[in-house]
Amino acid sequence: MILHADLDSFYASVEQRDDPALRGRPVLVGGGVVLAASYEAKAFGVRTPMSLSRARALCPQAVVVPPRMSAYSAASKTVFEVFRDTTPIVEPLSIDEAFLDVDGLRRIRGTAEEIAHRLRADVRSRTGLPITVGVAPTKFLAKVASAVGKPDGLLVVPPGGELDFLHPLPVERLWGVGPVTAAKLRERQIHTVGHVARIGEAALVAMLGGGAGRHLHALAHNRDPRRVETGRRRGSIGAQCALSRSRGLSEIEAVLDALVDRVTHRMRRAQRAGRTVTLRLRFGDFSRATRSRSLLKATMQTSAILRTASELLHEAAPLIAERGLTLVGVAVGNLDSDGAEQLELPFSAPRADGLDAAVDRVRERFGAASLRRAAMVGREMNPSVPLLPD
Template identity: 40%
Template sequence: MRPCRFHVDLDAFFASVEQIDRPELKGKPVIVGAAPGRRGVVSTCSYEARAFGLHSAMPISEAYRRCPQGVYLPVRMQRYEEISREIMDILKDFTPDLHQLSIDEALMDMTGTERLWGEPENAAMRIKEKIREATGLTISIGVSINSYVAKIASGLRKPDGLCIVREGGEKDFMARLPLEKLWGAGEKTRTLLNGLGIHSVAELQGLPLSLLEVKLGRAAARFLSEAALGRDPGIYNVESRRSSMSGERTFERDTSERQRLIDALRLISDELAARTIRGDSACTLGLKLRFSDFSCIHRQFSRDEAFVSAGEILEGAIGLLDENWDGRRPVRLIGISLQGLKPLSAFQSSLFQEGPSKSEKARRVMQEIDSKGLGQLVRARFLPRDASGNSDEEQ
């Protein structure tokens, strides 16, 4: 049976939700994230804002310098999670084999569904129509026999795009792309490849693996070689996703700045905390770091109480970061996972405890905070510090 993978990506998700909820914002540059004048980053921005060069994870100060006329809004994670849950439920109507990769991204195994939904193009158009009717939002879909090429394809025709790569055409599809479109190849890697005379994926396809290994190391070379040829280098571990939830951020430029890593961890923590509001959580937290040489480490720890709030998740992730990263190795990707998901009721601190558990109480408090638009509150010790050692919150 021919494999068929759909990679579904919501278009400028947070900003698009704000434009749907507030129609007067349509056509305007909308930036969701930290407030101007505060330290922080852009979480998501609308396509109107991207025309000014803005992008996710950009420092908010730089975003404001480029687009002072933009509409800057706080993150409303509970609202985004509500819409995300509605969309994921729609996707499950098309296949039970759905793997939610983040709050705005999913991988669908559509193998064998042709008798239900027809050819992939027909199925994809029906999915897009259903989501637009239910939410007013647009999505972009990439279709291929493997997950990596499907992910690349979903990003090529945004917004509201559909890109289908037919079986057997993966190598030719990748060959037409510039290096900038090769997911996983950061700026330093591209610069190194440029020094070898490589400026396109087609040229990379012709480079001997042995030469790549000398220049980049074995792990990075094999990853790039497989990716360039349109093979899946294994970017998604979907087997464990039914019992875990995770989020990742890939940096446009590899970074050794601790604050940039913490800013990314904060965004991921917010997303995961919003997803725990559904009623599931875990007491095992994992941190993933992929370095500039494509080597990767995974570290985790467990505790008795469930991780419920964004602050708890962030605190645990920062602890793992500080224990396992000395600042010398540039980081390409960072991620957090919550593993061994269970209903929050399973984390009762005592068999005979009366009333809600501490985890359940925390969940209710965080849900109330988020519903009032205060979901970006963080512990003061995670805020950037000035030269005197004081955080913004302390000044």
């Protein structure tokens, strides 16, 4: 049995928990766009991500609060501690939801339903937040159960009762059915999951295409063989820095140096080489731009990744000069799963590897602050010495 645990209107619930004056009132979290809405606001039709002006038109009495990401991160950390105290097999989906495999805990912790009851009580007592849990034999059905059970509920789909629960639900409950697909199905009088299940796979493929047709046919029959996965390796490693004031290109390059050093240090520590360098920019008018370039071979060398990131930055220099820059970030993707690195420059690479290794050893022995102070001294002697991160 699998649990899908999902915090209810997470950001808004944190705000209501921390400010008693907001409890029972419609709360919107966001700026120009609604990031979260309390259930009192959702009752008026407010949804995410809706523009704040539209949300206020629907619910004029709503209280708007700015997001506090540090508070949400702290709450999420505590909730995931509860998850891992419940079972070691936890698959995070986002900051506020996860799958938990409790199938092997019957003898020591009781049934899946009993475990779910305790989980909800533990989250409430340790964080003060409401959480909904769906319990079912498959990941797909557990997630559907938690959606149907909201808010602050527990819904168990017992083995043998899966299709009785699933088939009366509207087609939108199937993963992958958005407004466009739902409209196509409803045009053909297909309104429920049961209707989808009664259509042959070939007919669904002809109607929606090969991938979508086979996918929906399997879900409508509750065929979902996926297990809860722990320790999935990330597909990219990145870092970013907000800029509080307008800076010249040379200052931005120094920040980029620091970010690349931080990212490549993490890559070497994880033994992950990457091939695609991505530069992320946010301008003074709040618009964003992304620039990417793929290398011929995967690398974890600071010099090779910094060279590519710097080239991308210089290509974006006209936009930066025109709009100003408020955030710069760099990420390396297409990471090798086994940590193997193919050297891009056979003659200079060993020297670069040695320098990277020396920097890593100093950082890990004395800390990044000492490394940064040494870099500052080096910069006074030679301005080409790169600036290292805090």
